[in-house]
Amino acid sequence: MTSIAIKSEAKRQAPALPGQVPTTLGATLYLGLVVLLPVVALVTAAHGVAANVWVKVLTSSRIVAAIRVSVSTSLVAAAITTVLGLLLAWVIERYSFTGRRVLDALLDIPLALPTAVAGLALAALYAEGGPHAWLGRPLAACGIQVAYTPLGIIVAQVFVTLPLQARILQPVLRQFEPSVEAAAVTLGAAPWQRFWRLFIPHLTPALVAGFTQAFARALGEYGAVIFIAGNLPSYSEIMPLMIATKLEQFDYAGATALALIMLAVSLATLFILNFYARKLGSRYKGGLQ
Amino acid sequence: MTLTAHNISKHYGDQQVLNNVSFHVQDGELLTLLGPSGCGKSTMLRIIAGLEPASGGHISLNGEDLSQVPAAKRQIGFVFQNYALFRHMSVADNIAFGLTVQPRSRRPSRAEIAATVAQLLDTMHLSDHGHRFPDQLSGGQKQRVAVARALAIKPKLLLLDEPFSALDTAVRLDLRQRLKSIQRDLGITCVLVTHDHDEAKELSERVVIMKAGQIEEVGKPHEILNRRILPPNFKRRAVHASLSTHYSV
Amino acid sequence: MAAQIFIADRRAQARHSGQLLRRSLIGLAAVTVGVTLLLPVLVIFNAALSHGLGVYLTSIFAAETWQAIKLTLFTIALVVPLNTACALALAWAVSKTRVKGSTWLLVVTDLPLTVSPVVTGLMLILLYGQRGWLATQLHAHGIDIAIVYAVPAVVLATLFVTVPYVARQILPQLEDAGTEAEEAAATLGASGWSIFRRVTLPSIKLSLVQGVILAAARAAGEFGAVSMISGHIRGLTTTLPQQVEILYNEYGFTAAYSVASILTLFAVLSLGVKAYFTSSLISAPVPQAINVDDQSAKGRG
Numbered sequence: 061m062t063s064i065a066i067k068s069e070a071k072r073q074a075p076a077l078p079g080q081v082p083t084t085l086g087a088t089l090y091l092g093l094v095v096l097l098p099v100v101a102l103v104t105a106a107h108g109v110a111a112n113v114w115v116k117v118l119t120s121s122r123i124v125a126a127i128r129v130s131v132s133t134s135l136v137a138a139a140i141t142t143v144l145g146l147l148l149a150w151v152i153e154r155y156s157f158t159g160r161r162v163l164d165a166l167l168d169i170p171l172a173l174p175t176a177v178a179g180l181a182l183a184a185l186y187a188e189g190g191p192h193a194w195l196g197r198p199l200a201a202c203g204i205q206v207a208y209t210p211l212g213i214i215v216a217q218v219f220v221t222l223p224l225q226a227r228i229l230q231p232v233l234r235q236f237e238p239s240v241e242a243a244a245v246t247l248g249a250a251p252w253q254r255f256w257r258l259f260i261p262h263l264t265p266a267l268v269a270g271f272t273q274a275f276a277r278a279l280g281e282y283g284a285v286i287f288i289a290g291n292l293p294s295y296s297e298i299m300p301l302m303i304a305t306k307l308e309q310f311d312y313a314g315a316t317a318l319a320l321i322m323l324a325v326s327l328a329t330l331f332i333l334n335f336y337a338r339k340l341g342s343r344y345k346g347g348l349q
Numbered sequence: 350m351t352l353t354a355h356n357i358s359k360h361y362g363d364q365q366v367l368n369n370v371s372f373h374v375q376d377g378e379l380l381t382l383l384g385p386s387g388c389g390k391s392t393m394l395r396i397i398a399g400l401e402p403a404s405g406g407h408i409s410l411n412g413e414d415l416s417q418v419p420a421a422k423r424q425i426g427f428v429f430q431n432y433a434l435f436r437h438m439s440v441a442d443n444i445a446f447g448l449t450v451q452p453r454s455r456r457p458s459r460a461e462i463a464a465t466v467a468q469l470l471d472t473m474h475l476s477d478h479g480h481r482f483p484d485q486l487s488g489g490q491k492q493r494v495a496v497a498r499a500l501a502i503k504p505k506l507l508l509l510d511e512p513f514s515a516l517d518t519a520v521r522l523d524l525r526q527r528l529k530s531i532q533r534d535l536g537i538t539c540v541l542v543t544h545d546h547d548e549a550k551e552l553s554e555r556v557v558i559m560k561a562g563q564i565e566e567v568g569k570p571h572e573i574l575n576r577r578i579l580p581p582n583f584k585r586r587a588v589h590a591s592l593s594t595h596y597s598v
Numbered sequence: 599m600a601a602q603i604f605i606a607d608r609r610a611q612a613r614h615s616g617q618l619l620r621r622s623l624i625g626l627a628a629v630t631v632g633v634t635l636l637l638p639v640l641v642i643f644n645a646a647l648s649h650g651l652g653v654y655l656t657s658i659f660a661a662e663t664w665q666a667i668k669l670t671l672f673t674i675a676l677v678v679p680l681n682t683a684c685a686l687a688l689a690w691a692v693s694k695t696r697v698k699g700s701t702w703l704l705v706v707t708d709l710p711l712t713v714s715p716v717v718t719g720l721m722l723i724l725l726y727g728q729r730g731w732l733a734t735q736l737h738a739h740g741i742d743i744a745i746v747y748a749v750p751a752v753v754l755a756t757l758f759v760t761v762p763y764v765a766r767q768i769l770p771q772l773e774d775a776g777t778e779a780e781e782a783a784a785t786l787g788a789s790g791w792s793i794f795r796r797v798t799l800p801s802i803k804l805s806l807v808q809g810v811i812l813a814a815a816r817a818a819g820e821f822g823a824v825s826m827i828s829g830h831i832r833g834l835t836t837t838l839p840q841q842v843e844i845l846y847n848e849y850g851f852t853a854a855y856s857v858a859s860i861l862t863l864f865a866v867l868s869l870g871v872k873a874y875f876t877s878s879l880i881s882a883p884v885p886q887a888i889n890v891d892d893q894s895a896k897g898r899g
Contacts, residue, residue: 077694077695077777077780077781077784077790077793078695078784078789078790079690079695079790079791079794080691080695080697082687083687083688083690083691083695084687084691084695084697084703086684086687087684087687087688087691087703088703090680090684090687091684091688091703091706091707091761092706094684094754094757094758094761095706095707095709095710095758095761096706097725098718098721098722098724098725098758099709099721101721101724101725101730101731102717102720102721102724104731105724144630144634147623147626147627147630148627148630148631150623151623151624151626151627152627155620155623155624157624159628161873162873163627163628163631164873165869165870165872165873166631166635166636166869167631167635168812168869168872169635169636169639169865169869170635171812171815171816172812172815172816172819172864172865172866172868172869173638173639173815173819173861173862173865174818174819174820174821174838174839174842174858174861174865175715175819175821175822175839176819176821176839176840176842176843176858177642177819177839177842177858177861177862177865178638180642180842180846180854180855180858181637181638181639181641181642181858182638184641184645185637185638185641191645191648192641192644192645194637194641195633195637218634219634219635219638222634222635231770237431237433239429239430239431239433240433240434240435240436242395242398242400242427242429242433243427243429243433243434243435243495243498244435244446244450245399245400245420245421246398246399246400246420246421246423246425246426246427246499247446247447247450247498247499247502248421248422248424248447248450248451248502249421249446249447249450250421250450251616251619253450257435257446257450258435261437262437273711273712276711276712277711277712279714280712280713280714280715280716280717281714282714282715282716282821282822283715283821283822283825283839287846299714300714300715300716300717300822301716303714303716303717303720304716304719304826307719307720307723307826312724315720316720316724319716319717319720319721322713322714322717323713323717326709326712326713326714326717327709327712329712330705330708330709330712331705333708334701334704334705334708335701
């Protein structure tokens with residue numbers, strides 16, 4: 061072994077397992093071509109969008125309304141999903157009952173079902189009338205209109221995001237050390253005290269991650285929403301639809317501008333998910349203390 | 350506070366883990382449950398704490414049957430093998446936990462809680478670590494926090510489930526002595542579970558030898574354990590034989 | 599005597615309320631899933647069959663439907679293996695050899711999950727469209743292939759969208775498993791490829807299958823992105839979800855639902871298969887320590 065080899069070994073540890081370079085290179089190349097290139101294309105194109113187009117886009121009342129509708133419905137939907145997702149993850153991971161596995165399997169429906177199909181079904185289900193208004197008709201009788209309103213948008217968004225939060229929480233719940241909970245019991249903590257003082261702090265990073273992911277997903281959702289939303293301008297029109305409309309009108313510049321805004325939100329979400337949540341999570345990293 | 354186990358049995362499905370186990374612990378005594386892994390000693394401890402229900406028999410504390418008392422109300426301190434500290438809380442908050450979850454009517458004032466915590470930190474030689482978090486502590490320090498936390502609620506009984514087995518020898522010996530002196534000073538009734546003979550000898554007045562869910566022997570540690578240098582099922586005849594061959598010419 | 603009865607009642611109450619809480623939470627969860635997730639599925643099947651089996655079968659076997667099915671299957675066959683290969687390479691690089699910058703790689707992998715399908719469609723049009731960057735480059739060299747508004751666009755869009763699915767299934771398991779088994783194999787003299795094939799791969803068999811199933815279901819169901827770039831050329835570039843939309847817009851409600859039911863069946867089947875494989879992965883719920891309050895009086899201890 062030459063002295064040079066020794067020096068470089070001391071400086072940089074070769075990984076214990078081989079194949080790092082080809083796999084990393086391959087994955088990076090693939091991801092770069094498939095994922096990054098389109099993103100770069102969008103950013104580059106947005107760079108070329110004239111300033112006056114940006115002004116026109118950001119001051120159009122219809123677009124501002126669409127942004128407002130999209131953001132507000134997504135926030136509400138993410139909040140609802142977080143609560144429901146916690147309920148579902150809790151029940152599935154901590155209780156044993158007949159049908160537990162079935163419940164767990166059913167959670168994947170929104171992931172496997174095409175968004176267009178879901179959109180169709182939800183529109184029919186929540187319509188005020190029609191052969192399948194199983195939920196829409198009774199709700200209308202109570203004075204609540206779901207289809208063609210922002211409420212319908214929220215319903216569709218909750219459908220699509222429900223599994224996301226639950227799936228993030230499940231492993232975290234599973235990893236919770238039973239002896240820590242047993243300790244709290246012996247110290248006299250009631251069940252709700254254990255929930256608030258042990259579980260909620262433990263679950264907070266996962267809840268934040270789930271909320272963020274649900275928000276981003278709801279914001280960008282297209283297929284499930286457009287059938288039930290009614291798409292009335294300034295009322296139930298969402299941002300993704302605005303982009304699609306602009307494309308149909310061949311207003312590439314306008315579409316690009318809007319798409320960049322949405323992409324920015326996506327990237328912000330990603331960073332929150334991967335860096336912040338991971339940092340919080342490392343404080344609760346599993347394993348014995 | 351005396352503890353009596355009356356004919357405790359426990360089975361999981363077909364598996365019989367405890368079979369008609371009875372013993373009595375005097376007030377202020379430290380009793381050790383000693384045996385190989387799988388003999389049911391930890392299960393016994395969990396049943397006493399109320400963390401698991403017995404399949405048969407019952408536990409009584411000072412004569413009072415605990416069957417209807419849920420674990421959270423038994424006021425029995427429990428120290429776990431892997432510390433089970435609340436990782437998102439500071440050391441001080443961990444120790445104070447049992448006091449802060451009490452119903453308002455019985456809860457001590459904030460000042461009283463702080464005083465109790467400070468005193469326990471001092472007793473366990475952790476006074477400089479109150480603001481730290483469990484991840485920043487060594488194994489020995491964590492276990493001391495666990496003991497302090499259990500003691501904070503002024504438990505009627507203290508249970509320790511192999512509390513030192515995850516620690517290295519020097520720390521183990523040190524903690525053993527601390528535990529012994531604390532137990533003497535407070536006069537608190539203790540049940541300790543271990544597989545370490547030396548620990549049993551050093552800490553307890555009486556030892557209960559368990560095997561396969563049953564009690565084999567009860568008595569003073571020195572009497573029993575000096576007889577039992579070898580594992581219990583090692584035939585004495587074999588020892589005799591090897592000794593005689595060694596000494597014959 | 600009366601005092602004792604009172605105390606016994608209170609304890610029974612406490613026990614009972616523990617059980618009550620549990621039961622109501624389970625019930626609430628079941629209702630949530632039933633109303634939110636199950637009802638839409640039922641609507642599809644009900645609507646598809648509402649005019650009888652005959653009409654249903656006619657819609658299914660229409661020529662255009664078959665074209666759409668073929669395109670969807672072709673896309674799945676191309677997209678899923680490619681993304682799986684990438685996921686496996688990524689998994690090796692990140693969790694076994696701990697390459698630096700792995701967080702960035704994971705960020706890029708997760709990107710498609712947070713991007714709206716419409717934005718995806720636009721990005722691909724900008725990149726591969728007639729006036730896009732790639733087209734201008736190729737044109738300069740005299741190559742003229744239509745990507746957008748043709749089958750390749752459908753494949754590219756689906757490829758983008760399904761990138762994260764396999765990776766997200768296998769990575770957590772690989773991270774948890776650590777590198778010890780592989781390192782042991784290395785000390786025994788196995789080559790990298792050998793270790794991967796005989797130690798790593800078998801350890802993630804189930805997660806891999808689940809990831810592939812989810813990726814395939816997602817590929818079949820992709821709507822938004824494909825819808826924007828395929829040009830809706832019926833019989834050529836329509837996937838099944840698009841066929842659903844086309845039929846719906848032409849007021850062929852029953853026909854739309856019939857085609858939708860194919861996709862739903864596929865989805866339900868995938869879930870069933872996935873659940874079958876999961877049954878050995880889901881650990882039993884954490885017992886004992888939790889439901890202590892209502893158990894301590896069940897036995898007598």
